Amino acid sequence: MTIGVLALQGDVREHLNALTDSGAQARPVRRTEELDAVDALVIPGGESTTMSNLAVSFGLLDPIRKRIADGMPVYGSCAGMIMLATTVLDGRADQESFAGIEMTVRRNAFGRQVDSFEAPVAIDGIAGGDFHAVFIRAPWVEEIGPAARALGRVTAGPAAGRIVAVQQGNLLATAFHPELTGDLRVHRHFVQMVSSAADDR
Numbered sequence: 500m501t502i503g504v505l506a507l508q509g510d511v512r513e514h515l516n517a518l519t520d521s522g523a524q525a526r527p528v529r530r531t532e533e534l535d536a537v538d539a540l541v542i543p544g545g546e547s548t549t550m551s552n553l554a555v556s557f558g559l560l561d562p563i564r565k566r567i568a569d570g571m572p573v574y575g576s577c578a579g580m581i582m583l584a585t586t587v588l589d590g591r592a593d594q595e596s597f598a599g600i601e602m603t604v605r606r607n608a609f610g611r612q613v614d615s616f617e618a619p620v621a622i623d624g625i626a627g628g629d630f631h632a633v634f635i636r637a638p639w640v641e642e643i644g645p646a647a648r649a650l651g652r653v654t655a656g657p658a659a660g661r662i663v664a665v666q667q668g669n670l671l672a673t674a675f676h677p678e679l680t681g682d683l684r685v686h687r688h689f690v691q692m693v694s695s696a697a698d699d700r
C-alpha cells in the first residue's frame with residue numbers, strides 16, 4: 500500500500516514524514532504516471548489557487564477527479580481541504596477543485612488579521628482527547644451535503660462550534676495541519692481508511 504502526496508506546492512515533506520511515521524509507504528506525486536502508481540493521495544496545505552493552477556498545468560486535475568470517482572482514498576489538509584470541496588467561497592473566480600466532498604468551504608475564514616492560531620478540536624472516532632490544532636490562514640466549513648459527515652469541531656475559543664474536519668466515504672479533510680504538530684492520530688486514521696478501502700476491493 501503506497502500513499503502519494505501531491506507535490507505541486509505546499510508542505511509536502513511534512514506529510515511524507517507523518518505518513519512514514521504512521522507506518523505507510525509514502526512518495527511524492529507530480530506526474531500522472533506517479534498518480535497511477537499510488538493507492539491513495541494526500542493533498543497538503545499550501546495555497547489553493549496556486550495548487551489549482553499547477554494541477555491544471557501538470558495535467559493532474561481530471562486524472563485526480565477520476566481516481567476520486569473510482570474510490571481512491573484522499574486526505575486534504577487546509578489548502579487540501581479547499582481542493583476537495585465542491586464549493587469554495589472567497590476563492591478566485593477561476594479556481595478549480597477536485598470537488599470530491601459535498602461541502603462549502605470559506606477560504607481564510609477565521610479572519611485575515613489572524614494569520615495563524617491554535618485551538619482545541621474534537622474528532623469523532625479518534626480517541627485520545629482534543630487535538631491541539633494549528634490553523635494557518637485556514638478555511639472553515641460552512642455547509643455539508645447529505646453524503647458528508649462533520650467529523651471535527653473547534654471546542655473552545657472564538658471559533659467554537661466551527662466544523663473543521665469532514666469525511667465522506669473514502670475522503671477526509673481537515674482545516675488544520677496535523678502534519679506540523681507531531682500528533683499522528685489523523686494520519687493514522689487515514690492510513691486505516693486506506694487499508695479498509697484496500698480490503699473492500
Ligand code: GLN
Pocket residue numbers: 543544545546547548576577578579581606607635636637638
Ligand atoms: N489560505 C490558503 C488557501 O486559500 C490555505 C492555507 C493553508 O493551506 N495553510 O489556499
